[in-house]
């Protein structure tokens with residue numbers, strides 16, 4: 001049974017989906033850990049899965065205690081409340097649910113823009129106080145006004161489409177969107193400075209990144225039109241809240257609508273909370289029944305699929321692969337891990353790896369196969385627990401440079417994986433592998449010598465001078481030590497030969513030393529695959 005903790009008032013559909021697998025015990029914990037990572041750290045140890053929204057801070061401190069955790073599911077988009085780097089290093093998959101709350105958040109943005117334009121929250125409060133302030137609460141029309149969208153991604157695009165229908169002139173700044181893509185949306189793509197200079201309303205839809213934190217600061221605001229109105233449904237840290245307060249106070253910014261805050265919930269003493277031209281919602285962008293069902297349904301299914309079948313979708317720290325592609329990749333992933341492992345056991349202190357894919361493999365997403373090579377290779381370099389998620393992070397930590405190449409060269413195999421190492425030591429620097437008949441793994445070359453070897457179980461790899469008697473001597477040595485040979489594969493190039501011997505039981509070090517001492521032997525190593 002897997003133990004899953006669900007937090008942050010997620011839709012109950014998540015629990016239903018996970019429990020329906022019959023293999024998961026779900027604990028809903030909305031209160032116990034509150035917002036305090038210390039309390040969560042004490043609880044997390046026994047859980048295999050954790051599902052959260054934005055309320056839970058999954059910090060390094062929490063992750064250090066998460067010894068059984070395999071997956072964190074974010075029922076929403078932003079994963080900035082999760083230390084993804086620390087999770088990756090620990091091999092924990094972090095998944096989100098892109099698209100599930102897009103429309104709802106775009107609709108909230110437009111609601112806030114209209115409420116801001118027509119002073120609706122202020123008018124409600126005024127009436128509640130028994131006043132009738134028609135003159136003071138006069139608003140502005142949005143028709144014909146220019147809306148500047150910063151971040152033309154999922155949400156930005158829905159906002160663009162809907163606000164064009166409201167007869168706004170929509171411009172956008174996003175360095176990662178092409179002019180053609182924007183044109184297809186009938187949006188004019190402009191520079192950030194241009195957007196600041198032209199927009200009557202500005203709405204933010206960028207992720208929280210080091211480049212976007214405080215992007216709306218005093219200097220940015222000074223480039224905006226007098227009387228601009230700002231809407232923030234992205235993340236609180238994108239706006240320098242003190243600079244915004246200053247700008248609404250001196251009238252440069254006519255008003256602002258904030259759904260998100262640098263600290264959530266914000267301290268009640270935050271000055272901007274009292275400003276009459278600023279309206280607020282408590283991070284409600286994604287809070288509709290419809291969106292919450294969609295994101296909870298997505299994340300629960302993704303988490304179950306990963307825990308039960310190893311299929312990873314919408315992970316932010318691992319390439320996402322569909323079930324069908326995973327089925328095609330699976331034999332290659334297993335082979336790649338064995339190839340990496342074999343090389344890791346033969347050659348230590350690697351500093352550069354080039355993995356070349358050719359044939360059928362080039363049509364697939366080969367990134368998971370690369371992760372498998374690294375996992376196999378690095379498992380013999382570390383005693384830390386390692387999996388497909390953490391392997392690239394560990395390679396980076398060890399300063400190993402990894403290069404992936406898709407080759408169109410026609411080899412004699414339908415799909416070929418070549419792993420070439422630059423190592424600090426002597427030894428075969430290259431291994432080639434393929435899959436026969438869609439399921440049988442084969443090593444077809446080691447170093448410069450072609451082979452036909454099955455990578456499984458204990459194997460003895462021998463390099464020798466190609467002279468008579470070597471095979472007989474190796475056979476006698478293994479036989480006299482009661483080690484049965486399963487397969488004995490040979491290859492040669494010039495006067496050099498290579499034996500890859502599958503043995504039924506692992507040989508003691510002393511047997512390997514005996515083989516090394518035989519005539520014409522250059523090297524003998526035992527690996528376990």
Ligand SMILES: NC(=O)C1=CN([C@@H]2O[C@H](COP(=O)(O)OP(=O)(O)OC[C@H]3O[C@@H](n4cnc5c(N)ncnc54)[C@H](O)[C@@H]3O)[C@@H](O)[C@H]2O)C=CC1
Pocket residue numbers: 076077078099101102105150151152153154155156173174175176177205206207208209211212233234235259260283284285286287
């Ligand atoms: N208030 C709420 O409840 C919600 C808030 N969000 C926030 O909204 C953000 C955006 O969500 P999506 O549209 O789904 O994400 P997305 O990833 O589809 O779009 C983000 C866009 O920002 C652009 N971008 C990145 N850096 C930029 C920069 N320096 N300048 C301009 N553009 C830049 C990207 O190219 C991308 O097109 C999320 O990251 C999340 O933080 C998301 C859902 C609900």
Ligand SMILES: O=C(O)C(=O)COP(=O)(O)O
Pocket residue numbers: 053054055075076077078079101283284285286287
């Ligand atoms: O999906 C996101 O990024 C959101 O900000 C939504 O947050 P929530 O799940 O409503 O706490």
